[in-house]
Amino acid sequence: MNSLERSLVEKAGYDNGWERSSIATDGRSITLASSMHGFTATVRKGSHEKEWSVRFSNGFPLGELRREFPSIIFHEEEIVPWDYQVLCAILRRAAEIAIAVPDAPLIAFNKELESTLAKQGIPHGTEAERIVKQRIGQNYYRKALLSYWKGACALTGFDLPEVLRASHAKPWAECESDSERLNVYNGFLFTANVDALFDKALISFADDGELLLSTRVKEGRFADLGLRPGMHLRWIEDRHLPFLTWHREHLFIKNI
Template sequence: MWSSELRDAAYYHGYRGEGGEADGWLYFRNQEGVPGEIALAIGPADDGSPWFMAIDHPGVIAEFEAASAGPPPGRFRAAYAFATRAQLHDGINRVFHLARSVPDYPLTAFLEETAYLGDTEAERVLRQRKGQDRFRTALLDYWQSRCPLSGVAESRLLRASHIVPWALCDSDAKRLDVHNGLLLAAHLDAAFDSGLASFDDFGALLLKNELGPAEIGLLDVSGRRIANLTDAHRKNLSWHRRHFGF
């Protein structure tokens, strides 16, 4: 019973490659090339809880937020506990989307997609378009398809905003790094991309004094800020503030 519940949870969120069972843990991998594996287990309580998940991907672990659950099994690096089945499902889903977005999966996928392209002008344009599409997909995964400042979740109103612009990045790794990007509502992206807005190290919106009351009113986010910025985000935002004179 317990193994079928864990298998169903893993399968539902894309982890359909089974890696066996050991010491009460079931092991799974993604079959679509998404890096990292997970291990799932259920505690001894009569109601089948708590639920446990272990992760081996260091990039995901650095971003993942859940209650620690003591030593992980085998080669896995971290284990987490969940009070309910729903929380476990949310955790697996988050791990899957983080694994598709944190370095270096977007870059690896981009290089595989463009390996056949040469260096003509048309091919350079196509390579950039594919890179920007891959970057947008990674940001949607990372920010859970929602602007972290305004809360806008309509994908047609969301923009993949580079912090250090694409043309000024010194490598494809920088261009495809989710920590060099924010998923912003279109009006916030326009202000950010043009240098009329930026963010401090705590994710609070900064606006240029040259903006008038109408523009400030449009961009007003009522004291909200972007939570959970990483040090890599902050380093890039520091560059953005200096570049645009904040």
């Protein structure tokens, strides 16, 4: 990799959520990282003139990228973008995913929580701690969902952040740990009306993402809110399913 190529990779990383870089001792690759998450991306020149090669560190959910980019660029653990623009797009989406998926939000949450409690002199095990914990946690959870769903409603695609809500499938109070509460797969980014319906279990979703409507709501009222039978989530991953199952079996079933 020559100096121009190294500069291009460093710029691609810096502009797309990977602000740290280090050059391999043999000079053939650059490893990109970020203070926002624990993953790395190793980039080298591809075998053809405009191609690049990218490998993410262990644990990175490649399936999230496979859903959004052509299958032809995926070769087991290696991704081969056909030009620089595609490399940038992959790094940008990978960074969005990296700061959203477990356990990046949890790590950031714990760090800010301890700092806030120390600064304000709030002891552990108090009601004040619980309030601060919930406020900080819900803020990080919303940020994670905004990143994961690319700033748009998981059902409708509506993309005005001011009206988007972070909606839990398994409610905050029912979660067994902070890891569950901040798990990006334990919920969805919804517009306010969809969030309210999901929170009250008047809607839910099947394992394939199809919208389920409660019969408790009069026919036609869902249509007034822009919802109709046959709608689906924009996408769904296997890791959503345990939480969706919980929502259906503990909440939605009461409203069928």
